[in-house]
Amino acid sequence: MNNILCAPRMIFRIHPWRADNSHMNSFPHARALYPAIRVLFFLLVLAFPLGNLLHPSFTLAQSDGTGLQQPISVTSELVALPVNVADSNGNFIPGLSRKNFRVYEDNLPQRIASFEQEDTPASISVVVDHSGSMETKLSNVITAISAFARLSNPKDEISVVNFADTVSVEPMGGKLFTSDPAEIEKAIEAVSAEGRTALYDAVAAGILHLQRGHWQKRVLIIISDGGDNASCYKYPQIVALARQSQVTIYAVGLVDESGDEQNPKALERLSKETGGIAFFPNSPDAVVGSAVRIAGNLRQRYMLGYVPENRPAGESYRKIRVSVVAADKGTIRARTRPGYSVTPQPLR
Numbered sequence: 421m422n423n424i425l426c427a428p429r430m431i432f433r434i435h436p437w438r439a440d441n442s443h444m445n446s447f448p449h450a451r452a453l454y455p456a457i458r459v460l461f462f463l464l465v466l467a468f469p470l471g472n473l474l475h476p477s478f479t480l481a482q483s484d485g486t487g488l489q490q491p492i493s494v495t496s497e498l499v500a501l502p503v504n505v506a507d508s509n510g511n512f513i514p515g516l517s518r519k520n521f522r523v524y525e526d527n528l529p530q531r532i533a534s535f536e537q538e539d540t541p542a543s544i545s546v547v548v549d550h551s552g553s554m555e556t557k558l559s560n561v562i563t564a565i566s567a568f569a570r571l572s573n574p575k576d577e578i579s580v581v582n583f584a585d586t587v588s589v590e591p592m593g594g595k596l597f598t599s600d601p602a603e604i605e606k607a608i609e610a611v612s613a614e615g616r617t618a619l620y621d622a623v624a625a626g627i628l629h630l631q632r633g634h635w636q637k638r639v640l641i642i643i644s645d646g647g648d649n650a651s652c653y654k655y656p657q658i659v660a661l662a663r664q665s666q667v668t669i670y671a672v673g674l675v676d677e678s679g680d681e682q683n684p685k686a687l688e689r690l691s692k693e694t695g696g697i698a699f700f701p702n703s704p705d706a707v708v709g710s711a712v713r714i715a716g717n718l719r720q721r722y723m724l725g726y727v728p729e730n731r732p733a734g735e736s737y738r739k740i741r742v743s744v745v746a747a748d749k750g751t752i753r754a755r756t757r758p759g760y761s762v763t764p765q766p767l768r
Contacts, residue, residue, distance in 0.1 A: 497727050497728065498533065498534070498725050498726070498727055499525075499666070499725065499726055499727070499728060499740075499760065500636055500637075500666050500723065500724075500725050501523065501695075501723070501724040501725065501726070501740065501742065501756050501757070502637060502668055502695060502721045502722070502723055502756060502757075503521070503695075503721060503722045503723075503724055503742055503754055503755065503756045504695075504717060504720070504721050504722075504754070504755045504756070505722060505744055505752060505753070505754050505755075506752075506753050506755075507749065507750060507751060507752065507753075508750065508751040508753070512716075512720040513746075513749055513752060514537070514720075515537075516537065516722065516744065516746060516749075517535075517537075518532055518535040520744050520745055520746050521535075521722070521724060521742060521743075521744055521745075522742065522743045522744075522745065523724060523726055523740070523741075523742055524740070524741040524742075524743075525726075525728050525738050525739070525740055526738055526739055527739075527741070528729065528730060530726040530728065530729060531726060531727075531729070532724055532725070532726055533725050533726050533727055534723070534724070534725035534726075535722070535723070535724055535725075536722065536723040536724075537722050537723075539573055539719045539720075540573070540635070540636075540637055540723060541573045541574075541575035541576050541577070541635050541637070542572075542573065542576050542577075542635050542637040542638065542639050542718055543576075543577050543597065543630050543633025543634060543635045543637070543638050543639070544572075544576055544577065544578045544579070544630075544638075544639045544640070544641065544718075545578075545579045545580075545581055545626035545627075545629055545630050545639075545640045545641070546565055546568075546578060546579070546580050546581065546604070546608075546641045546643070547581045547583065547619075547622045547623060547625075547626045547640060547641065547642045547643065547644070548561060548565070548580065548581070548582050548583070548608055548643050548644075549583065549584075549617060549619065549622075549642075549643060549644035549645065549674075550582050550583060550584045550611045550612065550613045550614070550615075551583075551584045551585075551613065551614070551615055551616055551617040552584075552613060552614050552615060552616075553613075553617075553645065554613045554644075554645075554674070555613035555614075557674050557704060557707075558608070558613055560704045560705065560707045560708070561608065561643050561674075561707060562605050562608050562609065563707075563708055564643075564672070564707040564708045564710065564711035565604060565605070565608060565643075565711060566601045566604065566605050567708050567711055567712055567715075568641075568711040568712070568714060568715045569599070569600075569601040569604050570601055571712060571715040571716070572599075572715050572718065572719070573718075573719060574599065575599070576599055576635075577596075577597030577598065577599060577633055577634060577635065578597055578598060578599060578604055579592075579596060579597050579598075579626075579629055579630075579633075580592070580604060580607035580608055581622050581625050581626045581629065582607070582608065582610065582611040582622075583617070583618050583619065583621065583622035583625075584611065584613070584614060584615035584616065584617065584618070584650075585615040585616050585618060585650050586618060586621075587618055587621045587622045587625045588610075588611060589625055589626075589629050590607035590608075590610055590611075592604070592606070592607050596629070596632055596633075597633060597634075615650075616649050616650040617644070617645075617647050617648050617649055617650055617651075618648065618650040618651045618652075619642070619644055619646070619647065619648040619651060619686075620648050620651035620652075620653040620654065620655060620657070620658045621650075621651040621652055621653050622651075623640065623642065623653075623658050623661075623662075623669075623690070624653050624657075624658060624661055626640045627640060627661055627662065627665045627667050630665070630667055631665075636723070637718075637721075637723060638665075638666065638667045638668070639667065639668050639669075639670065639696075639718060640667050640668070640669045640670070641669075641670045641671070641672070641714060642669065642670070642671040642672070642687060642690070643671075643672045643674065643707075644671070644672075644673070644674065644687070645673060645674050645675050645676075645682040645683070645684070646671075646673055646675070646682055646683035646684045646685070646686045646687040647682045647683045648683065648686070655686060658690070659689070659690070659693055660761060662690060662693055662694050663693060663694075663737065663759065663760050663761035664760065664761045664762070666760065667694060668694050668695050668696045668757065669690045669691050669693075669694040669696045670691060670696040670697055670698070670699075670714045670717070671687035671688070671690065671691050671696070671697075671698040671699065672698075672699050672700075672701065672707060672710045672711065672714075673687045673688075673698055673699065673700045674701070674707070675700055684698070684700060692758070693757065693758065694757045695755060695756045695757030695758070697714075697717065697755075699713065699714070724742070736761070736762060737759055737760070737761050738759050738760055738761075738762065739758065739759040740756065740757060740758060740759050740760065742754050742756050
């Protein structure tokens with residue numbers, strides 16, 4: 421029940437109006453309606469099954485050999501696995517096929533239902549810390565995200581989630597997502613750096629917003645020091661949400677010696693739980709390098725999908741393991757998320 425009780429607070433705060441609700445000062449009668457609005461949001465959350473957000477149906481793209489991608493429909497039971505494959509030096513290994521991969525769920529082999537090795541587009545949420553400690557760092561962050569957008573797949577769709585005390589999913593020209601670096605920069609600049617840090621609320625907002633994206637490959641990028649002192653959500657709830665969402669989380673940790681409430685380990689754990697990586701640049705200028713590496717990482721991945729066999733009923737955590745068999749490639753390291761959580765779907 422804690423997740424549901426937290427939801428209306430988050431949903432109201434990511435309304436595209438001002439996050440501090442100061443717009444209501446111009447409408448004195450609206451302020452009196454504020455409690456009723458919160459109750460309405462609460463009822464809507466109860467009425468709409470959360471499972472529909474966390475386990476949507478996907479449309480995958482599969483190459484037909486002509487360079488064009490043909491959509492194939494799969495059910496919501498599909499588990500999507502982005503897999504990074506690298507040699508001992510960390511360099512991407514291209515040219516692998518479906519037969520080179522082995523997928524196991526709870527140590528049981530699974531049949532790979534879909535396989536992609538193309539540079540496929542992604543739906544991406546960039547979650548940017550605007551708390552007071554970020555004031556001197558935001559200019560480098562904007563430069564880094566702009567570089568990321570320019571190096572990403574041209575068909576990627578990107579949204580911006582700003583947060584400090586409150587969370588705001590920025591409307592970009594009335595659109596949910598954009599691929600325009602100028603619009604992304606403007607969205608990040610829309611909020612000044614001040615206040616406390618509601619990191620976990622922002623991650624929840626970003627994950628849920630990604631369910632409205634068009635692409636099956638979904639990525640959340642956090643730029644923060646990892647601290648949190650203002651969220652409604654707690655860390656275990658965010659881990660549970662990430663495990664259910666099939667979203668890969670990357671993080672750029674802006675950690676320095678002056679921050680007492682920094683928590684880089686939280687960023688590392690969130691990334692590891694979802695098959696992503698946490699980067700900790702050692703200087704403000706190195707933030708751009710981290711963003712460039714994430715862009716390359718996203719464009720050099722294999723996408724595998726499987727429908728679990730012999731899935732037991734009920735709520736549980738399923739462990740995933742992926743191995744690559746290619747004797748002529750030398751030492752191979754495959755990285756994907758270590759598992760996912762499932763919850764029973766409501767009866768219809």
